[in-house]
Amino acid sequence: MEAPKEVVIAHDISCQWDKNLWKRINVYGPDLTPPQEQKDIVILVPKFHLPAHIVECQEEFSFAFELFVGETDGEATEWTWAILNPVASSTREMGPGSRQDTLDDHWSDHNWQKNVGLPKLLLQRIKDAVPHCEENRVTFEELCETVVSSAEDGKVWLQEWTEWVESWEWCCSSGEKVTNLYIPTVKPLTMASVHLRLSEEGSDAQWGASMGTLISANKMIADGLLAEQAQLDLQKETKALGPHSTDIQRVKVLDKTSRLRQEIDSWMDVQLVYMPEVRSIHGEQDHTAGGECVVAWNIDLLLPSTLLMNHNIMCDQRLLHYKWELCCAQATEALGIVRCKVILETYVVNHKGVYGHGQKIGMASNNLLDVCRVEKTWSIATYNRAREALRHLAEPLGMMDWHKTFRVLWIEDAVPIAGLKRRKKRDTSSKETSGESTAPQLSWIWLIPGAIDNSTPEGLQDALRIEWCKLRARMQRWDEECRLLHEEMQRVVRSHEYNIKLWSDRANRSLNGATHGARAYAFRQAFLCQQMKVYCEKTWSSVEEWLKIGQIHESKRDIDDADLPGEESELHVTAILGSEWN
Numbered sequence: 001m002e003a004p005k006e007v008v009i010a011h012d013i014s015c016q017w018d019k020n021l022w023k024r025i026n027v028y029g030p031d032l033t034p035p036q037e038q039k040d041i042v043i044l045v046p047k048f049h050l051p052a053h054i055v056e057c058q059e060e061f062s063f064a065f066e067l068f069v070g071e072t073d074g075e076a077t078e079w080t081w082a083i084l085n086p087v088a089s090s091t092r093e094m095g096p097g098s099r100q101d102t103l104d105d106h107w108s109d110h111n112w113q114k115n116v117g118l119p120k121l122l123l124q125r126i127k128d129a130v131p132h133c134e135e136n137r138v139t140f141e142e143l144c145e146t147v148v149s150s151a152e153d154g155k156v157w158l159q160e161w162t163e164w165v166e167s168w169e170w171c172c173s174s175g176e177k178v179t180n181l182y183i184p185t186v187k188p189l190t191m192a193s194v195h196l197r198l199s200e201e202g203s204d205a206q207w208g209a210s211m212g213t214l215i216s217a218n219k220m221i222a223d224g225l226l227a228e229q230a231q232l233d234l235q236k237e238t239k240a241l242g243p244h245s246t247d248i249q250r251v252k253v254l255d256k257t258s259r260l261r262q263e264i265d266s267w268m269d270v271q272l273v274y275m276p277e278v279r280s281i282h283g284e285q286d287h288t289a290g291g292e293c294v295v296a297w298n299i300d301l302l303l304p305s306t307l308l309m310n311h312n313i314m315c316d317q318r319l320l321h322y323k324w325e326l327c328c329a330q331a332t333e334a335l336g337i338v339r340c341k342v343i344l345e346t347y348v349v350n351h352k353g354v355y356g357h358g359q360k361i362g363m364a365s366n367n368l369l370d371v372c373r374v375e376k377t378w379s380i381a382t383y384n385r386a387r388e389a390l391r392h393l394a395e396p397l398g399m400m401d402w403h404k405t406f407r408v409l410w411i412e413d414a415v416p417i418a419g420l421k422r423r424k425k426r427d428t429s430s431k432e433t434s435g436e437s438t439a440p441q442l443s444w445i446w447l448i449p450g451a452i453d454n455s456t457p458e459g460l461q462d463a464l465r466i467e468w469c470k471l472r473a474r475m476q477r478w479d480e481e482c483r484l485l486h487e488e489m490q491r492v493v494r495s496h497e498y499n500i501k502l503w504s505d506r507a508n509r510s511l512n513g514a515t516h517g518a519r520a521y522a523f524r525q526a527f528l529c530q531q532m533k534v535y536c537e538k539t540w541s542s543v544e545e546w547l548k549i550g551q552i553h554e555s556k557r558d559i560d561d562a563d564l565p566g567e568e569s570e571l572h573v574t575a576i577l578g579s580e581w582n
Contacts, residue, residue: 007040014044015057044074069477090102123539143417165181183466218325223267275315309388337379348365414443417467417468446463446464500526503526
């Protein structure tokens with residue numbers, strides 16, 4: 001028995017079904033065991049079902065990262081059943097026989113209609129695939145050029161990434177378990193991880209105990225940063241209250257204001273233990289307020305960087321060090337959020353352009369975009385605020401090269417990697433007039449390390465590497481899609497040739513004088529297959545030229561579309577062909 005050497009299986013819950021698959025296959029013995037080896041059977045999850053899975057499943061069972069599948073989505077079976085959803089309310093009450101008859105009646109000549117529609121379907125798909133293939137190739141090449149021109153070690157990075165991804169693809173094809181290079185290799189720096197590391201050192205615990213408090217100095221600084229962020233969030237919520245806000249909304253904001261004021265008062269009691277310098281400043285501020293209650297978000301927390309900026313007061317060196325570490329983590333977290341929002345915003349804009357038609361879907365997309373852009377702007381402000389604190393702490397702590405990692409973040413810097421082509425077009429006119437090079441420059445947010453520790457090579461360029469790998473995979477997918485569609489077209493033609501010979505042989509084997517009707521039917525089927533073969537060859541006559549030049553000529557596009565049967569002629573052809581099976 002002939003069987004394909006490699007098989008791709010798509011199933012809604014492949015992540016669970018795959019775990020014990022081969023154990024259960026071996027139970028049935030060699031007669032029911034597939035001829036392929038385990039490494040030759042690839043298990044994936046269909047594209048529509050994949051987003052409902054956890055992140056680990058999305059990374060391991062995605063069609064997007066698999067070789068030789070093109071733009072296949074794995075949902076072919078679902079398409080057929082989707083048209084029968086309205087029948088479910090009836091078939092669920094039927095017995096097995098009635099259910100089968102009802103489904104057969106609704107499916108009717110579905111397979112024949114699919115065969116008749118293959119010329120137009122495959123032509124439309126190749127018309128979509130060729131421009132996408134060329135566009136993604138250009139985008140990938142632009143990214144490679146930009147990496148080389150934007151970073152000193154750009155060529156080295158590209159060489160390492162290429163060797164890494166090719167090795168990963170080879171290991172996957174041979175069945176070896178290797179680290180997925182589409183997953184970040186370094187855990188990003190966070191305030192929680194920095195706070196844990198400082199707490200494990202334990203040096204400031206004795207400092208606090210000697211001064212009569214159980215709260216460590218680094219926790220005091222961390223709580224101060226959280227309180228500062230809570231002040232900004234509360235201020236934003238208060239400003240969002242409009243004239244039409246409900247009483248419940250106003251009460252919630254007032255409750256949050258009261259709780260924040262209590263938390264800040266408790267925090268200030270601990271602050272006085274480690275920073276007695278602020279006592280006199282708080283007294284001056286209370287005197288200036290004249291006994292009036294200061295709004296919670298306007299309370300000056302007087303963190304170490306604030307003392308340096310506004311009052312030129314130096315506190316304990318250890319507190320400056322804690323504030324530095326936590327501000328670095330805060331800036332890194334905020335920059336990571338900016339990256340995520342940039343990617344999300346790009347996805348929503350692209351999705352809206354293709355599917356966001358109609359009032360309901362359009363409003364939902366616009367609302368999501370508004371929320372995404374507000375959060376991106378807010379994260380940019382958080383990053384710049386943390387950077388400003390680092391700027392004032394750098395000199396007392398002797399930090400010299402911090403500005404190479406933490407640059408000023410403008411809204412213009414928050415652009416996607418995949419948007420290089422659009423950015424290049426926008427900047428070309430101004431650069432051409434000034435005589436400068438028009439080579440696109442990659443935004444620095446994708447070039448800085450994923451963690452603050454630049455000394456570890458594992459921490460470098462995670463976001464850029466992953467995006468480079470995704471663009472490379474996208475380019476390969478569309479190239480594979482073009483080749484697969486071309487091969488599918490050739491196989492359709494060969495299948496018609498096979499059917500012509502099959503029906504001709506059947507007609508010639510018929511007994512003369514006994515089965516004139518059968519011979520006529522067989523010759524008619526051979527004639528129809530011949531007509532379909534000629535029609536396919538005429539419809540796809542320009543495909544090889546399109547694949548060579550990487551684009552579709554508009555004149556060719558119009559001629560080919562005109563050659564396809566219109567609504568009336570298509571119905572006529574279908575009626576003729578379908579009548580042979582009735």
